[in-house]
Amino acid sequence: MVDFGGWHMPVEYSGILGEHAAVRTAVGLFDVSHMGEIEIRGAEAGALADHVTTNSAGKLKTGQAQYSALLYEHGGFVDDILVHKISSEHYFLCVNASNQEKDYRHLADSNRFQAAAELTSDRYTQLAVQGPLALATLQKLTDAGLDAIRYYHFIDHSIAGVRALIARTGYTGEDGFEIYFAPEHSERLWNAILDAGQEFGIKPCGLGARNTLRLEAGMALYGHEIHASITPFEAGLGWIVKMEKGEFIGRAALARQKEQGIARKLIGFEMTGRGIGRDDYEVFLEGVPAGWVTSGGPSPTLKRNIGMCYLPADKAAAGQRIEIVVRNQPVEAVTRTMPFYKRTIS
Amino acid sequence: MYPQDQHYTKQHEWVRVAGDAGIVGITDYAQQQLGDIVYVDLPRVGAKVEQGKVMGSVESVKAVSDIYAPVSGEVAETNEALAASPEKLNESPHEGGWLVKIRLSVPDEIQGLLSAADYEKYVAEEETGH
Numbered sequence: 001m002v003d004f005g006g007w008h009m010p011v012e013y014s015g016i017l018g019e020h021a022a023v024r025t026a027v028g029l030f031d032v033s034h035m036g037e038i039e040i041r042g043a044e045a046g047a048l049a050d051h052v053t054t055n056s057a058g059k060l061k062t063g064q065a066q067y068s069a070l071l072y073e074h075g076g077f078v079d080d081i082l083v084h085k086i087s088s089e090h091y092f093l094c095v096n097a098s099n100q101e102k103d104y105r106h107l108a109d110s111n112r113f114q115a116a117a118e119l120t121s122d123r124y125t126q127l128a129v130q131g132p133l134a135l136a137t138l139q140k141l142t143d144a145g146l147d148a149i150r151y152y153h154f155i156d157h158s159i160a161g162v163r164a165l166i167a168r169t170g171y172t173g174e175d176g177f178e179i180y181f182a183p184e185h186s187e188r189l190w191n192a193i194l195d196a197g198q199e200f201g202i203k204p205c206g207l208g209a210r211n212t213l214r215l216e217a218g219m220a221l222y223g224h225e226i227h228a229s230i231t232p233f234e235a236g237l238g239w240i241v242k243m244e245k246g247e248f249i250g251r252a253a254l255a256r257q258k259e260q261g262i263a264r265k266l267i268g269f270e271m272t273g274r275g276i277g278r279d280d281y282e283v284f285l286e287g288v289p290a291g292w293v294t295s296g297g298p299s300p301t302l303k304r305n306i307g308m309c310y311l312p313a314d315k316a317a318a319g320q321r322i323e324i325v326v327r328n329q330p331v332e333a334v335t336r337t338m339p340f341y342k343r344t345i346s
Numbered sequence: 347m348y349p350q351d352q353h354y355t356k357q358h359e360w361v362r363v364a365g366d367a368g369i370v371g372i373t374d375y376a377q378q379q380l381g382d383i384v385y386v387d388l389p390r391v392g393a394k395v396e397q398g399k400v401m402g403s404v405e406s407v408k409a410v411s412d413i414y415a416p417v418s419g420e421v422a423e424t425n426e427a428l429a430a431s432p433e434k435l436n437e438s439p440h441e442g443g444w445l446v447k448i449r450l451s452v453p454d455e456i457q458g459l460l461s462a463a464d465y466e467k468y469v470a471e472e473e474t475g476h
Contacts, residue, residue: 011381011408012381012408015381015382016381016382016406016407016408017382017407018382020407208381208407208408211408212407274387275385275387276384276385276405276410278410297407297408298384298385298405298407300407305385327403327410
């Protein structure tokens with residue numbers, strides 16, 4: 001168990017490789033209750049959500065979710081988040097555990113709308129059910145047609161007798177669902193899902209597998225790929241920035257950066273020499289320090305050692321030879337596009 | 347239960363003496379702490395290692411960990427099977443997952459290592475200590 005923002009979280013239950021494989025080939029269950037929730041309510045809830053996020057929160061339809069970011073005025077990340085539109089007067093944000101207080105203050109300080117933001121993390125347990133058989137597993141527990149929920153959409157419905165927000169979202173690169181519900185039902189729903197998934201080989205999964213899965217999927221982790229000194233353009237997240245939507249916090253800085261161009265850029269890499277590039281290792285380009293590894297490790301699916309790193313923007317193209325300093329030894333690697341793993345849609 | 351015929355260090359290595367050499371590995375406790383092992387970096391045959399100094403590393407999915415030489419000497423043999431099958435370290439840490447064979451240059455060093463019983467006690471304290 002590790003202490004993670006005050007939560008006791010298992011890094012692994014039965015072993016990271018086995019848990020990882022379960023999610024890629026069958027189904028895995030994650031307790032991600034440490035994630036924070038912030039809710040915005042009021043006549044201008046949408047306007048506040050739009051003002052503080054980079055993506056087009058204002059264009060969301062009821063029952064739709066989107067990946068987005070909260071930025072500082074200087075364009076750096078406060079956090080990366082999921083925005084769910086429950087109704088035109090109610091938005092539900094899922095935020096990173098360690099950032100929730102900061103995120104909440106950021107929203108409250110920016111709020112000049114007829115809307116109220118509230119930190120409601122204590123009212124939710126979050127379970128993630130991920131993998132090609134996540135749907136089959138959960139379908140046994142609800143009369144709602146889960147296949148009708150499109151990717152990045154959600155419903156408010158009962159599952160195993162528990163009222164929940166059931167979203168088709170995830171952080172693994174697989175199909176799956178994230179379920180938010182009242183904490184008093186945690187044990188009941190956890191056990192019901194494990195029972196339902198037993199015939200499919202479901203495994204409880206810890207933070208370790210969560211990290212290897214999202215790394216293969218090329219997804220950012222706050223504190224690694226993104227933080228206060230990194231902008232969405234640098235992190236390859238320009239797609240969650242909607243400059244055309246009008247004013248939002250951080251827009252002016254991003255507009256300047258767009259004009260001037262970015263100095264550094266996130267790119268994937270694969271080790272070609274013997275060694276594993278890990279978080280914070282230095283990256284050399286032609287023998288000179290040029291960047292750093294944000295996340296790195298073995299890819300259980302590809303059976304290669306992969307990672308992400310920041311490089312000068314003009315060098316951050318696929319096929320660039322780099323060296324990663326692994327315990328004082330430069331080891332050869334080559335940059336490549338992400339994601340490293342993409343599921344085949346059946 | 348740790349094998350009685352092996353000697354242990356607080357860095358979680360073991361040595362089994364065989365003639366003038368010591369066979370070295372990491373303990374079952376170490377492999378459990380590391381989780382799935384994916385990569386092992388060992389010294390070359392002929393390399394001189396010194397007791398208490400780093401002689402290699404072992405990497406699991408989640409972390410990298412140094413291996414310290416439990417005894418001084420010259421590396422006589424390495425377990426080549428580990429390059430292709432690092433999971434042997436998880437499956438059989440005290441037998442098939444051995445790391446290197448070291449020709450002992452200071453055989454008396456063995457006397458300073460922990461017995462199986464003392465190591466077991468040490469691990470129990472480590473586990474309850476935090």
